[in-house]
Amino acid sequence: YLGGKRAYLFFPAGIYSVTGLNVTTNMSLVGLDRYQTTLQLRAGSNKDLLTGDLGACTINDITLDANMPGQTQNCSVFDGNVGNMLVSNVIFKNGYNVLGFDIDGLVQMDNIVFDGVQGNGLSIGGERCTITNLDFINTSVLNNNTLLTLNSNYAVINNITCFTAIKNGINIAGNHCRV
DSSP: OOTTSOEEEEEOSEEEEESOEEEOTTEEEEESOTTTEEEEEOTTOOSOSEEEOBOSEEEEEEEEEOOGGGOSSOOOSEEEEEOSEEEEEEEEESOSSOEEEEEEEEEEEEEEEEESOSSOOEEEEEEEEEEEEEEEESOOTTTOOEEEEEEEEEEEEEEEEEOSOOSEEEEEOSSSOBO
8 A cells, every 4th residue: 555655654552463564665664662562473474574675764663573483484574675764763573684684875773672683683785874772682592693794885883782692793794884
């Protein structure tokens, strides 16, 4: 229904069980508070929580939960193309390779928590990304791999904390990055 339209989807406090959301450019996801609003992938869905392309949008004040314990395949929160977007006060939770961005635009992220990384945490490709206050908690002791992978140019990342066991912290293959 929202394809091609500029829309803000507001989710009041609660846990919303979904089989996945097909996101489009100009579609923003906004919750009441990241500790009170959760979009959770329904058990047995076995696909990424968000699919499609993101751009010209905002995602804020929400928890996006891929519900890895409830899946029989390796599900992510999102892995795809993004344009200009702002991600603020978001918890990305319980994904295998939790979040992958191939950026064509400018992505700004602040106050982000990765909770329950099973494989890889955040993977960034493309160009121009600014991240401030990035926290990793509760990673899988057996399966976690790399928390942050930068195959990106012109990425600036400030204030990374890790409160959990990890195999690899940061892998940088891009140019003109500052961490």
